[in-house]
Amino acid sequence: MMTASLKENLAYFNQQFDGSADFIVRKFQITGTDAALLTLEGLVNKQVIVQGIMNPILHATILEQDPVKKFEYIRDNTLATVDQAEVDTYDAAIQKLMNGFALIAIDGCIRMMAFSVQGFSFRGISEPQNEMTQRGSREGFVEPFLINMSMIRRRMHTPKLKFEIFTVGKESKTNICVCYLRDTVSPEVLSRVKKRIKDLQLNTVLAAGYVSPQIVRKHSHFIFSGVGLSERPDTVCGKINEGRVAIIIDGTPNVLIVPHLFIENFQSFDDYAFRPFYATFTRWLKFFAFFLAVFLPGFYVSATTFHPELLPEELMLKIAQAEATTPFPVMLEAIVIHFLYEIMREAGLRVPQPLSNAVSIVGALVIGETAVSSGLVGAPTLMVIALTATASYVTPTLYGPVTIMRFIFIVVGGTLGFWGLALCLMVMLVNICAEMVYQIPFSAPLSPFKLHSMRDVLVRASWKILSKNIEMVQNMPGSEIKNPDQKGKQV
């Protein structure tokens, strides 16, 4: 708890910040009573402080002499700020300072006034690079969570939209905001999400990736994640309309969405912006691309190593001709080229912009062209890996698991043959089917199967059909949630 002595309070803050250059204390007097303004440089808007706080206080005619009454008079009659609060503990005061609030302390008053005067710089709203669309909005989330909240609020003009703020991270004390629609979310799912957030044992939370593994389950060996990620406010609004919970983390533009089912990796915002027949075509394109990305290299290695008779004769001859001149087995070639591609990809992410052209030239000419012409690798193998890599980006949310599985399938195909691939496929399927996300099967509604849900899974039905009875995630087949239907029952 704070004390009434301004000197003691300031001594505490000075000890805590230990002379940090961004901790600013401005001492002044309010009709003879000592007072101080505390801020953190870079987090506040000084113009608002001057116009909304300092000028009104310094120019006010305050007749009260008691410090507490003086505090209350200033709070109720003088200031022009909108968002203000009172704090009476050091922890709460420091938390407010860290969030861009300014504090006014008056000698003789145990409380401090906190004013929201954020003025820190942040990246402007722009189209998210990882989730581009052709017909959707060009706005993406940014780092400050308050702005992200406002972007969702602007799209969901309903008082049923609710935000709850938590603080996680012992050192970073990062703000996390849970967002949901009160009449669609399942209370069970919501309470579990809140509990998992409160139970987070982290020192710092600097990205969504810190939180996402622990939001679903503590120990998970599953390949695919049951937590969705989006940088688009329109996508998040669509998800919370289906009973999901969005988790906005301060400092990152990625918003987590739970529960996230496997089939959602093949749905994108553009699916709902185009006509049904084209949207269905692109949906199936994604399924096919996923299949290619995971299985094609393994199938190619298996077919060329163990089962050349499976390939059409002319294709088999061409591949045999190309591979006859290479010194390495096909499996090794596939692994090496795949590995080199991943190196190029990582380099492309981190290379400084002026050097990106040079890296592209090295990748294309040296590794691609020269490796084939020198006979180190076969052209068919290179083409297969290139096609696979391109197909991976059709479903970017699955890139990580697909990459690892691809390596596994290449090794299995090269050592065991086609039956090994089929067995590996079954292992992947059982891994997907075993996962439960907040008591909802991860593989729903494909398995357990629900015909009605196929209107937005295998096809994208027209809006006339989709707008009838929105499918809530807690109503998925196989869901173990009790009382899933929330219509009329508000949280």
Place this chain on the structure above:
Amino acid sequence: MQKQYRISAGQLFSILFVNRSVIMLTHNTLLGGGENMVDNILSALLALVLNFVLILPLYFLHRRNPQENVLETGERLVGKPGAILLAVFYGLYFMAIDSYYLSFFQIFLNNIMEPLMPVWLVALAFVAVVCYAAYLGIEAIARTAGFALAIILIGMVWIGVALLPKIQWINYDPFLYNGPKQLFTGTALFLARSTGFSTMALLLPRVSGKKKLKFCIWNTGIYCLMIFLLLGMVGVGGSYLKNQLFPVYTAASLADAGVLERLDVVFITIWVAGLFIQMSTDAYLFMTCLRKVANKKTSRIALPVASLLVAALAVAVTYSLPLQKVFYGVPLLFTITITAAVGIPLVLLIVDLIRKKKRVPEKTQKGEGPA
């Protein structure tokens, strides 16, 4: 109290459909008891009809005790020693069936597909993944069976349709051309190789939904598919298939679709999918049986040990002709399967009826029931 995992009727019969499709894929004339493969169509029809009769003991037993599986009913009726005996019998039965089907697959790989592939590697790979699936539970297996069912249906229809243009009517011999013996042997083989009823005996209490309707659809559907495939195979292969170890595979390799000059890759995929589901379900049911005699931890530890024994037996059968004669013989398998699927439920049903009849007269004497 341990959480009871529940599956839907659709999921149970997906598992059973997939399991029975493995029978279809591994069918051959040597085991079928004759050269006229067309007679297997009649065998399939007869097996279809007989299934509706043979299910009755289990059906009535389940109707009287819907919350109990056959082990729990056995424990209630014949006591703990009887339950242990039943658990051991069913556990060994499921493991033996796993060896049976795994050895078929190994023979296929060893003789036809990949002769250089070490058989022990195949066995170890399968038992490892099967143990993993069994540990994940029956719900995971049931959901995976849904995907496997789609793969198998698509694969079988694809093979069947690809075979249609190659059908030659001359390949169809008249039914019962060589007499009725093959009809009965084939029927016995179909019934002997089916673990469906034994699986139901343990899983029915955990199933929700319309079981009767789904049973009828399953029983009719699988045999219709079998008949469709047999018609295609015989029409294409004719007498050539009589000498094939795996005629369905041979037919698939003869089928072509566009640029794909052979469809045996489809055959391998659906076989592996079916075998995985079959073995995983059996492994899970083995753990269920073991929990009757030991605790959960022991059953989880015992599964990999039992799986290694399954692998060892499958490898031994693959290499030993005398063992194959015993193992693949219809009489032994038929006896064990009918005992597990029909005999034990029938005995338990009779005991349950007798015990309940005795209790009613006692109640009447005490004035607690109607005179």
